[in-house]
Amino acid sequence: MYKRQIISKECVFCKKEFHPFRKTSKFCSLKCNGQNRHRSYLVEDGTKKICCRCLEPKFLSDFKSYIKHSKKDKIETSSICKVCSSETSNVKQYIREHKEKYLWYAARSRAKEKNLPFDIDVSDIVIPDFCPALGIPIQRDAEITMDGSPTLDRIIPELGYTKGNIAVISHRANQIKSNATEKELRDIAFWMEKFKCSESISKMG
Numbered sequence: 757m758y759k760r761q762i763i764s765k766e767c768v769f770c771k772k773e774f775h776p777f778r779k780t781s782k783f784c785s786l787k788c789n790g791q792n793r794h795r796s797y798l799v800e801d802g803t804k805k806i807c808c809r810c811l812e813p814k815f816l817s818d819f820k821s822y823i824k825h826s827k828k829d830k831i832e833t834s835s836i837c838k839v840c841s842s843e844t845s846n847v848k849q850y851i852r853e854h855k856e857k858y859l860w861y862a863a864r865s866r867a868k869e870k871n872l873p874f875d876i877d878v879s880d881i882v883i884p885d886f887c888p889a890l891g892i893p894i895q896r897d898a899e900i901t902m903d904g905s906p907t908l909d910r911i912i913p914e915l916g917y918t919k920g921n922i923a924v925i926s927h928r929a930n931q932i933k934s935n936a937t938e939k940e941l942r943d944i945a946f947w948m949e950k951f952k953c954s955e956s957i958s959k960m961g
Contacts, residue, residue: 768811782811805833809840848899855896856881859908859924863917873916880919881908887926889933894926903928 765776767784774784783789804813819833820841834841851858860878867874883896883906895904905927908917915921925933933941 807837807840808835809844810837812837852897852899855883855906859883859906863908863922867917872910873918876917876919876922880922881924883924887929888923889925889929892926892928894924901927909933 763775764773765781766772767774767788768782769788770784772784803815805816805819806813807819814837816833818837818839819835820838821831821833823831836844857878859881860876863876864874866872884894886893887904893904894906895902896906898905903926906924907927907930909923909925909930910917911921911923936944
């Protein structure tokens with residue numbers, strides 16, 4: 757049985773000790789992360805600024821500048837330095853180009869966390885052009901999670917990520933399917949059809 761090693765870290769913002777879900781986590785909560793992003797980063801008489809990603813003080817020229825129209829075209833600098841921004845872009849580019857491998861790593865992580873069977877290879881993951889469940893286009897290049905984003909689904913959840921028990925479907929279909937059984941999905945569909953019929957009859961009357 758896989759057991760995750762419990763480690764303790766100090767929150768960068770509130771300085772409290774916490775147990776991070778990921779080794780790279782720097783904040784104990786989303787609240788601290790949000791407050792950290794919006795606090796003042798200027799140091800040393802405004803000549804330097806602290807990058808909210810690497811938390812290192814750097815010159816203002818090391819940050820990208822942009823015009824904020826909501827503040828009367830005021831010129832401001834990004835909260836992330838150019839180096840960290842470039843690394844983030846490279847990661848996103850890699851994920852877009854190797855989506856199957858990304859889905860495989862994510863599935864392996866979930867299998868370890870939930871103690872599920874796992875015996876699939878990257879070659880077992882095939883991303884279709886259209887969702888086999890809903891028929892909507894699969895958007896594999898989307899940078900944010902959308903209805904058409906590809907997700908790896910366990911057809912029979914308790915069997916885990918095993919050969920013949922996985923399928924790439926849209927994020928929307930996975931949300932609908934979730935932990936519902938076939939009977940529950942049929943019951944919901946029947947109830948919705950019944951409701952629509954009764955509504956149309958009442959309008960005719």
